[in-house]
Amino acid sequence: MLTRDIKYLKGVGEARAKLLASELDIHTLADLLHYFPTRHVDRSRFYRIRDFSGTEMPYIQLRGQFINFSKEGEGRKQRLTATFTDGERLCQVTWFAKIQTIAAMYRPGVEYVLFGKPAYKYNAWQFVHPEVEAFDPARPPQGLRGIYGLTETLRKRGVTSRLIQSLVGNLLASIPKGAIAESLPAEILTERRLMPLDEALRNMHFPESVQALQRASERLKFEELFYLELHILEYARRRNTQLHGHILARVGPLFNKFYSEVVPFPLTGAQKRVLRELRADMRTGRQMNRLLQGDVGSGKTLVAFMTMLLAVDNGLQAALMAPTEILATQHAESLAKWAEPLGIRVELLTGSTRTARRRDIAEGLLDGSIHILVGTHALIEDSVQFRNLGVAVIDEQHRFGVAQRAKLWSKAEVAPHVLVMTATPIPRTLAMTVYGDLDVSVIDELPPGRKPIQTWLRFDDNRNEVYRHLNNELRQGRQAYIVYPLIQESEKSDMKSAEEGFERIKGLFPGVEVALVHGKMKPAAKDLQMQRFASGEARILVATTVIEVGVNVPNASVMIIENAERFGLSQLHQLRGRVGRGADLSYCILMSKHQLGADTRKRLGIMTETTDGFLISEADMKLRGPGDMEGTQQSGIAFNLKLANLARDGQIISVARADAIRILDGKLLLMPASIDVINRELRTRFAKEIDWGRIS
Ligand code: ADP
Ligand code: MG
Secondary structure: OOOOEHHHOOOOHHHHHHHHHHHHOOOEHHHHHOOOOOEEEEOOOOEOHHHOOOOEOOOEEEEEEEEEEEEEOOHHHOEEEEEEEOOOOEEEEEEOOOHHHHHHHOOOOOOEEEEEOOEEEOOEEEEEOOEEEEOOOOOOOOOEEEEOOOOHHHHHOOOOHHHHHHHHHHHHHHOOOOOOOOOOOHHHHHHOOOOOHHHHHHHHHOOOOHHHHHHHHHHHHHHHHHHHHHHHHHHHHHHHHHOEEOOOOOOOHHHHHHHHHHOOOOOOHHHHHHHHHHHHHHHOOEOOEEEEEEOOOOOHHHHHHHHHHHHHHOOOEEEEEOOOHHHHHHHHHHHHHHHHHHOOOEEEEOOOOOHHHHHHHHHHHHHOOOOEEEEOHHHHOOOOOOOOEEEEEEEOHHHOOHHHHHHHHOOOOOEOEEEEEEOOOOOHHHHHHHOOOOEEEEEOOOOOOOOOOEEEEEEHHHHHHHHHHHHHHHHOOOEEEEEEOOOOOOHHHHHHHHHHHHHHHHHHOOOOOEEEEOOOOOHHHHHHHHHHHHOOOOOEEEEEHHHOOOOOOOOEEEEEEOOHHHOOHHHHHHHHOOOOOOOOOOEEEEEEOOOOOHHHHHHHHHHHHOOOHHHHHHHHHHHHOHHHOOOHHHHOOOOOOOOOOOOOOHHHHHHHHHHHHHHHOOOOOOOHHHHHHHHHHHHHHHOOOOOHHHOO
16 A cells, blocks of 8 residues: 555645655655654744753744844845844844745734744854744644755745645554554564554654654664665675685695794784684685775785785685785785795786786796786786686775676686775774675784874964974984875866975975875876885875875875865875884874864864774764765665664664574574565565575
8 A cells, every 4th residue: 555656645646746756756655654854843842042052952943923024135145134032032033035925924923933943143042044833822732843854946846844744644644553564574573672663654753752753763773774784694695605715724834934934023913813714714615705904004914915825825826906006016025025035926017017027927827836916907907817816815995896806706717715905994883784795804903012193283374383393304314295185176276286285395395305296197107206205215295195095105204184174084094094104203294274163173183182093984984974984885785774874873783783694594583474574675675585495
């Protein structure tokens, strides 16, 4: 019955149905029931102005009269202001649109009710575009009222929040209580004490109380996350049972020799733990697909190398793919250094590798004399053929998509084990969901002895002090980065700010070599400049954010970030990770303009307070929402979450995930009716069903 077209609902009709479909994606009665208010207004009491506190109030209702109206400003800037009183104190009301209509509609001396969110500004409490209705003494006080999100088009065509509410009201009134079919398995509903769907939907639109609304929303969030987890987990399991991998049973002489004789420092506890996790994966005969998260500087490269040694010890080859030429080169250098005492051959293949060399490498890959190949995208070209690729490591995941990973697999009869490494720390519950097709390991410990990077927030009028400090560091032989924001809409101005900065720095530090890298440069030119800096020839690198990913210049001790307010927290953290790689104290200086909004101040404040990537990323997600997080767009999984928030609802995610796992493991036995419910929901949400035959 709920699958019926919305146009048959009383008060809708053809025209409105079209509008609701195009603007809000509401096609059926069920869609309407799932179009939830974005917030609720407390209509259980009238507030008094004298009770207002702070500088901003929640949505409230106020009863009283308009005293006077006046039009101010000209043309497009015109506005209507009114003074309103609750009989005791005054407040201001302002409208910027529909001025004529409003001025004609409300009169002084009549009792009205205002709904809105007052803010204290210009020495008075202000309402902007509140909802206004005549006070009706006969009407009993109401509880919470839903406010629905609308588009501009809908507003212009006369669709209001009230209208939607009355449509939902009509619909709900026509359905007998309890008649809306449940969408969660009864077993879970009972065990988790969740509100039934029928009750939850009614309470989302017309809450009986704040508590009931809370429980309704929790239940609906749980439902979204439960099906999302079920979908992801089922997908991951299918992959695991289908793809076979090399069995790397042996921890051989290379691994052991490296561990006991070559590696110059003890591994951290986290590195050891992760290596155990990787080895456990690769012993089983299924193909490993693992994400390795570790903060900048946590020592992922070493873990990658030792994983590759396991492949070589078992008679297989390994590859390491990096997103840029300079990174690939750096990796090849450090790997070659470690590999040399072991007597294994490491080669580098990038876009600029000469033809003769390429031929040589191609041969070595086929006859197996090359054990480890490091490179860029060049590795996934068709011409690159391995004899037997056993392990593929991909550094800095966000530059490679799922499709590119798959291309690496297709190179071998048996898919190689894949290890994807990223320095973007994502809280674990989220990572498990976002990278649902990957298992997750975390290096959550930095090597001992690192000095925390000093982070300062400085403003334009502190420039002299900042440059004096920079000069000090340069005089001690150190190097420095100066980073400008990359402005995507207009790469021109990105280039301009970096170029101006470059000229200014050259003027300020005569005799100091300065390199410049910006978004408009050709990759080869970029690499050349990076190389100048990496080799120490250039002492300062002025750049837009192209250096974000992984370069290692241990001698650099200063990171100055211009217009720091324009960067996301995770980005700032990545940038800061470029310094502090040597033994010396390092500095990160966030430059900003003076007038910062409260949010920005908070964001930059977090940077000065902590260097813990996980804390930072959690804070970032809370401020921005996970949709913006690097990497999340690439998971290829449609989330379609209406209520649940991956950043804030970690608790619900854990429970929903645990229940999904119990069901897939056959640990929670379901009645046939519940299985039908799950299949129906998975079909509508993800166009699939679970093969229950495989669940024992
Ligand atoms: P990232 O995880 O950012 O890729 P790297 O692998 O580049 O970090 O490691 C950063 C630095 O720390 C390197 O110079 C590396 O040799 C060093 N390192 C790695 N593991 C350890 C360890 N267990 N103890 C001391 N230094 C280590
Ligand atoms: Mg790295």
